[in-house]
Every structure is written in C-alpha cells, then in structure tokens.
C-alpha cells in the first residue's frame with residue numbers, strides 16, 4: 370500500500386508552522402468529519418488520513434523524526450505497523466481535543482458561535498380508532514426552546530461582536546510542557562471557543578434561545594398503528610448558540626374502542642343475536658367505524674360463527690388497500706321467559722323429539738370415542 374506524504378495529505382509545505390498545519394487540518398477535518406458524512410467511506414478515510422498526518426506533524430519530536438526517516442521514523446511503516454489509528458474513535462478524540470465539540474456530542478453549552486444541536490422532543494399523541502381510519506390533522510402545543518428573537522440565536526447583544534480570546538490567541542487551546550510531553554487543553558478563559566462574548570444578549574442572557582410554546586400541526590396518515598412515530602425534522606428544540614434544531618417525534622397511541630379490536634388492517638367485533646333469529650335467519654344491524662350496516666344472518670347460524678364484511682376494516686399506510694371487519698356471532702339465550710314462552714318452548718322440544726343437532730352429534734361421537 371502506497372502512502373501519501375503527510376505534508377501532501379494536509380496540503381502544506383514542509384516548513385509550514387503550527388498554525389498553518391492546524392488550519393489545513395481543520396479544513397479537511399471539518400469537511401470530511403464522519404458526523405457530517407454518514408456512511409461515506411471515502412470521507413472517513415480522508416478524515417483518518419488527515420488526522421494521522423496532523424497527529425504526527427503537530428508533535429515536534431515526531432515531526433523531526435518523520436522529516437529525517439519518513440514513515441519508518443514514526444513507526445508508521447505500513448499497514449498495521451503504525452500507531453494505533455485503526456479506531457476512528459481515536460481520531461474523533463484528537464479532533465475534539467483540538468477543536469472541541471463542533472457536533473453537539475460533548476461539552477454542552479461551552480462552545481459559543483459554533484453551535485450545538487437542540488434536543489429531540491417526544492410528543493405522545495392519543496387518537497381514536499376512527500382517526501386511524503380517516504387520518505387526522507392535529508394541532509400540538511409544544512413547550513420548547515426557540516431561537517432568541519433579539520439576538521437571532523447568537524447570544525450576543527445586537528450590534529456587538531465577540532472578541533478573540535487574548536489568553537489563547539483565538540485558538541481555544543492552551544499548550545503546556547509537562548515533562549517530555551506537550552499537552553493542550555481547552556482555554557479556561559473562553560471555554561475553548563477562541564472567542565469571548567463580552568456583551569451578552571439581555572433577552573436570553575447569552576444562551577441564544579428562550580423558552581416558548583409553539584403550536585405545530587401534524588398530519589396523521591390513515592392506517593397509522595399503535596406505537597408508530599412520526600418524525601418532524603427540525604421541529605425539536607432550538608440549537609444552542611446558532612446550532613441546528615433537534616427533531617420532534619410524535620408517538621401515536623390509539624384509545625381502546627368499546628366495540629372493535631384491531632388486528633393489523635382487520636377489525637374484530639362480537640354481535641349478540643337472539644337464538645330465535647339465529648335459528649330462523651334474520652337481518653341484523655352491525656356497527657362499523659362508518660356507521661351501521663345490515664348483515665344477513667342465515668338460518669341455523671351457530672354461536673361463534675364469524676362473518677366477514679369486506680373492506681370495512683382499516684386502510685394500509687400509504688395504500689388504498691383496506692382490511693375487513695370480522696363479525697363474530699354470539700347466540701344469546703333469553704335469561705327470563707314468560708309462562709307462555711315456556712309453554713311454546715316445551716312444545717318446540719316435544720316437536721323436536723330426539724332429533725340431535727349436527728354439533729351436538731359430533732360432540733356425542735367424541736365422548737363415545739373417549740369413554741366407550
């Protein structure tokens with residue numbers, strides 16, 4: 370594997386000073402940082418390459434060794450021979466140590482003028498089953514942080530600008546000599562930002578955002594299911610000091626319905642039918658999510674029979690397909706009868722004689738098989 374010269378990687382001359390190195394690395398690292406190029410292998414490689422080059426060249430001892438002996442001088446002779454740069458985490462550390470948190474992962478609130486992403490928000494929205502059928506346009510009132518109107522999120526008093534930090538000369542880092550090592554740490558004067566806001570916005574006291582509640586309208590599509598979430602990009606909390614806003618997640622739950630149970634796109638319900646109607650056949654009224662429909666129950670319908678109402682279920686998400694409603698018949702026997710009704714039923718029994726119904730017969734057959 371051929372390797373590019375560290376100076377070429379950073380695009381600097383061999384006599385580049387520390388600040389030129391840093392500037393060159395910073396530009397490459399910002400462009401190719403994995404957080405800005407998710408899934409882009411080429412950018413990741415470029416980031417690694419530049420980070421390795423910078424790690425060597427920014428260390429005066431290693432740089433001297435590299436200048437004299439090349440890759441061999443810094444123990445980076447080839448794949449696997451170099452210092453442990455295989456793990457991208459190391460680079461992210463190098464990067465963060467140098468430039469602090471540009472991507473909102475660490476050092477919350479410390480960085481000024483570079484911004485931190487706002488928090489994601491979650492909103493639990495309870496809807497009715499009919500809303501899952503028809504869809505719903507809902508207005509959500511959400512308490513959240515918004516960019517300060519006065520300073521437009523910068524945290525600075527309008528008309529003023531931040532001063533470059535004199536302690537670290539705008540680099541945000543302080544260098545120390547400790548034994549053989551040169552160590553850098555974030556400047557404590559400016560918190561590592563390299564600049565200091567002397568005149569803070571009085572509205573937000575420098576935070577760049579204020580508390581507010583906001584009404585957002587959200588469209589719930591027909592066919593939405595329990596627990597599904599909708600992402601509203603950029604509708605979360607405002608970023609800190611000019612950072613991008615977070616996202617809003619609307620998590621949908623569906624209120625239990627007194628009549629219907631949902632099974633994917635299908636709906637189940639149970640309808641009681643008086644035993645005489647079940648025996649004689651009848652037209653009964655059945656509820657659906659869109660009102661009542663008439664269902665023909667054939668003569669001799671048994672309890673537990675399931676009848677299908679096609680297309681009366683719920684729609685699929687983003688499709689015109691629709692499920693069915695499954696009606697389970699529950700044959701009801703009267704709990705109280707008049708003397709006259711009793712007489713008639715006794716007549717009915719006498720008329721039936723020893724005639725056995727099909728289900729009863731199959732039950733008796735099974736009993737005989739089991740007990741002889």
Ligand SMILES: [Zn+2]
Nearest residue numbers: 517520570573
């Ligand atoms: Zn402000």
Ligand SMILES: [Zn+2]
Nearest residue numbers: 534537556559
């Ligand atoms: Zn400073």
